[in-house]
Amino acid sequence: MSIDIESFPELQKGGTSNTVSFSYNMKLKLYEYLGLIIGLLIALEPSYIHPDEHFQTLEPIFTAWTGAKGTATWEFLPENPCRSITILRLYYTPLLWLNQHIFHLKPLGLLYLYRLQNYLLYTAVVIFFLEFCEVSITHKTKAKFFIRTSYVTWVFQSHTFSNSLETIILLLFLFTCQYCIYEVRSRHYATFSSCFLLGALISIGTFNRVTFPAYLILPLLSVFYHCFLSHWIGVAYTAISTALVSALIILFDTKAYSSTDCKSWVIAPLNNLLYNMKVDNIAQHGLHPRYTHLLINLPLICGPIILLFISQKAVLKLPALSCISGILMLSLFRHQELRFIIPVLPLLCASMNLDNFDTFFQAETIITSWLVFNIVMGLIMGVFHQAGIIPLISYFSGEEFPVHIWWKTYSPPTWMYSNPDLTVSTTNFKENVEFVDNIPWHVVSNHVVDLKGSDIELLNKTLTKFSENTDSIQLIMPNTVLDKLTPLQSQWKFITEWETQQHLDLDHIDMPDWTTIKPGLRLYNVSLIV
Numbered sequence: 088m089s090i091d092i093e094s095f096p097e098l099q100k101g102g103t104s105n106t107v108s109f110s111y112n113m114k115l116k117l118y119e120y121l122g123l124i125i126g127l128l129i130a131l132e133p134s135y136i137h138p139d140e141h142f143q144t145l146e147p148i149f150t151a152w153t154g155a156k157g158t159a160t161w162e163f164l165p166e167n168p169c170r171s172i173t174i175l176r177l178y179y180t181p182l183l184w185l186n187q188h189i190f191h192l193k194p195l196g197l198l199y200l201y202r203l204q205n206y207l208l209y210t211a212v213v214i215f216f217l218e219f220c221e222v223s224i225t226h227k228t229k230a231k232f233f234i235r236t237s238y239v240t241w242v243f244q245s246h247t248f249s250n251s252l253e254t255i256i257l258l259l260f261l262f263t264c265q266y267c268i269y270e271v272r273s274r275h276y277a278t279f280s281s282c283f284l285l286g287a288l289i290s291i292g293t294f295n296r297v298t299f300p301a302y303l304i305l306p307l308l309s310v311f312y313h314c315f316l317s318h319w320i321g322v323a324y325t326a327i328s329t330a331l332v333s334a335l336i337i338l339f340d341t342k343a344y345s346s347t348d349c350k351s352w353v354i355a356p357l358n359n360l361l362y363n364m365k366v367d368n369i370a371q372h373g374l375h376p377r378y379t380h381l382l383i384n385l386p387l388i389c390g391p392i393i394l395l396f397i398s399q400k401a402v403l404k405l406p407a408l409s410c411i412s413g414i415l416m417l418s419l420f421r422h423q424e425l426r427f428i429i430p431v432l433p434l435l436c437a438s439m440n441l442d443n444f445d446t447f448f449q450a451e452t453i454i455t456s457w458l459v460f461n462i463v464m465g466l467i468m469g470v471f472h473q474a475g476i477i478p479l480i481s482y483f484s485g486e487e488f489p490v491h492i493w494w495k496t497y498s499p500p501t502w503m504y505s506n507p508d509l510t511v512s513t514t515n516f517k518e519n520v521e522f523v524d525n526i527p528w529h530v531v532s533n534h535v536v537d538l539k540g541s542d543i544e545l546l547n548k549t550l551t552k553f554s555e556n557t558d559s560i561q562l563i564m565p566n567t568v569l570d571k572l573t574p575l576q577s578q579w580k581f582i583t584e585w586e587t588q589q590h591l592d593l594d595h596i597d598m599p600d601w602t603t604i605k606p607g608l609r610l611y612n613v614s615l616i617v
Contacts, residue, residue, distance in 0.1 A: 340354075496608070
């Protein structure tokens, strides 16, 4: 195999050094394609990162589409609707329609189909996004390498989080902003279609997640300065588009929630913002120090390339402005989860000065440590994390089952039971004390009971109450808490019915006691010892 040097002008100018650089870039290109394949494989793994990847997206849409019963979370209750049904329908119902008429997949297959959709759409949008960034071809090549070999891409962007869709919309928004700037440079004004698309993306992104505007503040100021300062008609087009699309979403959301006795206009992002402005509300989901995003979540996302961000000068263009804007604004809130800032990964990779990365004194070390870091995180989060829950539910999908008591696990995504007769129960709180007062004990079939992280006494009470009505009770729990069953074994018999080792429960590991790291999830048939 021979290489035509005339096809690569850069090789003609630089001799041996450019040949080495070319070889180095080819190696990164190989890693990039391997990363793309790894992402496809991880998208088809049953890991479960956070309940919101189901309960904010697939749970309400699937149950409404199929008529199956599921879990109604607080965000979709008629008294305070904080999530836009319209955005969910626009993004998720096309595959539901295709599945109903063409694929006929069970919930597990449908879940994997959605993950492939998210992953492939994101990787395609990243290409367009980088093409319009004002950086060199060398920079774009390395940026794509870091993005495609990141566990954030493999795991978070393939899972059905509203944050995953937020990243896609944000990249499209920044792409449109840059296109508006190009139009002004070439014809001295931004066209109506570009301004209208800009406004539509602002509206859609905001109704998808109330955090979306945090990433827009500085980029919009830049676009206003470059495009609209002397051409106010562009501002009018963008404002009209934002208002029009928002009005349509509000109209359709109000109609969607009207079936649940919601009497007023539904402005989901406003309701969400008002909810999160109250510290007591946020405290129910967890309070974090305001430095969590900057000092903890950002290094967890970036891994070893945080050294590049610190040591290299950033390219202060739209991606960097969006990144700075997002982190600063979201740090004002006390509830700070890692997934809230997953859009910063492609933004930072597009903002770093990577043109001289080949000559960076620790380049090889950073590449090696970067690949090791992401493979380890990809395995933990993308393959093993809470990975037994989805296959177990899939085993019962569409079938009748007895009482399922879930204990010390993530909340089961009940839409995957695909059961029109499903009953879902959970614990309740009175003055910060947990009870099981609202569980209908007489319902002994197709009944899911989510005990969450309750204590052993509450589990014992639940088993006792159900045993008065049925002798068919099944308990699902991770191996990390097997020792906690010891006090109950004199009263109850636990027979393993189903088990998987591909389940990593990180919530009940008591470090530095390494013996508490016990992978696996079990389903027990539980009966009284007579």
